[in-house]
Amino acid sequence: MNRIVVKRDGAEEKFQTRKIVNAVFWLLEGLDVKDDYDLVYRIMKEVDLKVPERVTTEELDYLVLKAIEQLIPRNTIYDRLAARQLLKIITRKLDLRFKSFAEFIHFGVQEKILKKELLNFDLMVLEKAVDESRNDTLDYFGLSVLQDRYFCRDRNFELIEKPQWFFMRVAMGIADDETQAVKIYHKLSALEYLHSTPTLYNSGTTTSQYSSCYINVVEDDLLSIMDKVRETSLLAKYAGGVGTDVTRIRATGSRIHSLNAKSSGIIPFIKIFDSTVNAIQQGGRRRSSQVVYIQPWHVDIEAFLDLKETTGNAYLRTPSLNTALWMPDEMMRRIDKGEMLYFFDPAECSGLVEAHGEAFTKLYKEYIKQAEAGKLRLWKKMDGREFYKKYLFKLAKTGHPWLTFKDAHNRQNPCPAYSVINSSNLCTEISIPNSSQSTAVCTLASINLAKHVNAGKTDLDWEKLHDTIATAVKALDNIMDRNFYPSEESKKNTMDLRPMGLGVMGFAEALLDLGISYDSDRAVTLAGQIGEFMKNTAYSKSAQMAKERGAFPHYLEMQQQGKPYPYKPRRNAVLLAIAPTASISIIAGTTSTIDSYFSNIYARDTLSGKFIVVNKKLMAQLEAADQWSDEMYETIKTWNGSVQHIAELEGVIDRELYKSAYEIAPARQVDIAAAFQRSVDQAVSKSIYIDEDLRDKMEDIYLYAWNQGLKSTYYCFIDKTVKGEKYTTQVNKRGARRGFGSRSPVSAAAEPETGSVVETVAIENDVQALEAQARQQFGDAVVDKVLSGNMDSCPTDPLLAKICPSCE
């Protein structure tokens, strides 16, 4: 088959395998590869199938990328090659357009894409710090996500950024001067820590919105509800996640005095938020999201539990919202003991909303007495266990509502005089006092623990960790004064409290490097140590900044009022929060948050497409032991990414180290979160992974999480049992039955197999010798067909390609 390549200038030439081979060899440069010929051959085999009769050079680059991408699970080297090929595609156009980093910045400012303040930096100093050799730090998945969504684009949506420019632009949007910018740049480009997604998107750009989370409170008043809808729409527009406490809204049937009518309850109002967030989430680079929180003593709670159901009355369903419970201890205690739960109308029992701890318990009991004495208009009761079971059923079925603990959050409120903590946020890691006049805002960053293991892999590099924490804390504090606040209420909260949320990712990867099983006591101990170290370091940095820049204003205000808080001055009311790091852990190429490896091989669905994620450490270790092969890959795939049952690996690797999420006891998952939580002043967002077999244990697992002092839990993942037919693995459905098998086969329109894998052959230039060799190996029929040039595809076998007239 003759194939034509259309070049950039419109000229046409014959498609030549050799050119692609050379380009792939170029990608291999500087890499230590054992069997490079075989690697390249496998890529060529994939490319050949993909190239149509006419193709542009640009498409060809992309097809080569796709071909390499398909091979990623086969050998660790393909990931690097795919990343390099993608980088080549990104930079090729860009290098024609901008001669230097400084030129890019000038262009961005001129086009009003970047802030003009960036020109105040000495661009020459920064340009010198830009280190292109850092590109190899990014893996293919990370780079794909970056180029798809994080890099700046011009007004025609053409990319104008490449990885190192991106990291420097983010650093410039945060730093006060060149020294700080370079410092931050080095930390980010080495993937030692990363700021949260909104910061990476917007830092240094004219959309100076750095924050991930907002948390507002709705009062029981129509104006307040509509006002908060308005505020939420603005917060959502800038891709922030919004948490909203709706507990105060009166229940269905509650009296509205001004109208002398009865209320339609909370659900129709929550529905307004659902429609709003659905409208807003259409634009932008990531959909905005909202979670509504309720305290489960609200008498409309059962309808609330159903919000995420997919059947039933559409007016009572909120497909675009997330939901969460803000659970008081007294209710958990009653559930634990199997006592009755009582549900009230917040209009009638308004004291319950802000009361917490002992005060809540006392008030709750008082209302129970009144209810039983017939003094309350609207209330009901239900057996605690029954309610709990019903709730957990919904959690397993719809993933919602998440369970968070009101009293655990409020016990550690550093500023009770400011306000109570009314709810957490979209990812359940935030714990900041807020009110309807003060919308909590949190700006996040996460340290990549996998990049803080010492050279001997014996311990963490605590000194480096100290340096990274101090850098990140200062950076996050800087952001507060550069941030754009979509509402007055959100600005007020930050200016009063200066809260920040520094968290971690790559905990599981670090454990693996240190040879510690995630499912072990040592892992729990280390989690506690890291948490404590982070707290001490971050707090001492914040205290130091308080000396230089002043303590947070609410602290000073209380001091002035003669009611000082019982702790030393610091710059920030709260500093630590462990976020899920869903996107940034992909960029950093590590495990997310404090979670274990999800699985050794799995697929990840993102806004940028679907990617296969392989535990690279496992692959590398097996390659080193000469145990990684296509067969091993297939075996692990058959086990859905688990290596626990693969007998051949006994003695080759410590399989205990490679447990996947569902193979780790849920109690252990909770213990690790609890160990971090002891030092984290905000919260730990902890998803819990439960094997199908342990579904009956859900009641115990969540009670255990509460008893261990977790402030929050997040998604509950239950391993799914029904799956589609495996697409790339053959399954025998027939068993021993013969079906039509007793008959002899007919010959279908069988085609010659092009590209059967052969051992590397000696390359000789003598065409006749090659032909003879080919005849010997493949037979005359195949060779004649190749020589006639009349095949429907060029041979991918290197020997046959040598003699193919279209290829040469």
Place this chain on the structure above:
Amino acid sequence: MQQSGLIGKTSVRDNIIISDNPRYPIFKELYIKQKKAIWFPEELNIQQDVLDYKALTPVEKEVFDMAVGYFSSSELLVGNVLVNGFFPLLIDPYAKMSFTTQMFVENIHSDFFESIMQSFAMDRDKLYRITQTDPLLYKKQDIIIREVDKLTYGKGDPYTVAGRKLILKSILLNNIVMEGIFFYSTFAHFFAMKDTGKMKNVVSGVELVLIDESLHLQNGIEAILILLDETPEIVQDEEFVQEIQTVIIDSASLEFEYLERMFGGKTIYGLTFRELKRYLQYITDRRMEELGFEPAFHVDENPLKFLQKEDFKKLTNFFEVSSTEYTNY
């Protein structure tokens, strides 16, 4: 009164007892699996993809529209085949439960494709009729309809070998050829969209359709293998066996033709005709082996390697794409 066997003719009063020791435990298992896999189109935020849809290039749009059009009427066709064709002849209680569940799920699929057309304001009238107006799509449906209508008009006597052959062929055409070959061919187009970052929420739904269809396929394979077991005369008829193979290979050829027309000479969603053809050969080989035939094309490896992504446990960034992991409880 209880009649045993997979097919036959019974009064409605017969076989209304479920045995705790079912004759075909596989259908009980398939019924349970299908039940667990039930989902609803409302779980997906299809509308999210509207900007993607508008940004498709003309050829990409054509592939998408044709795929949706083909599925929208074909899902209803599968329903018809079940109701009018061989379903009335099934007499085993669990087999009936398994196939009625399949019927129900076909409704969900029709509903799903209908809601796609609604969400993107696609030309519904044209797309529902695409299998009438497009000559190749017409042939793809006609090859099934022609045979099944013999049953529709009462020609299949379950107590004769000839009748059983007719019934077997109808199951083959519906559950293996249509659902197991034609549908699988088009699934690859959808998955390639997600692989290139397009139409992600729609494709999340198609992932669920794939799970269902793989169960329907198994319904069909089981029914055929049981029929063959219980009617050994069928396999003795060499001509008939030959005919079955020919039907499968002819159907695959129709699909090759269709693929060549859509993808020939170009790359769409990163797919070329040659890899799609090879993929379909791979799929057809699998179907043949599942029925006990030798493979026709000897393609042992799925050339569309990105499809291996469908084989793994999946972790979704919840804020980004509709998750398909919460649908089975």
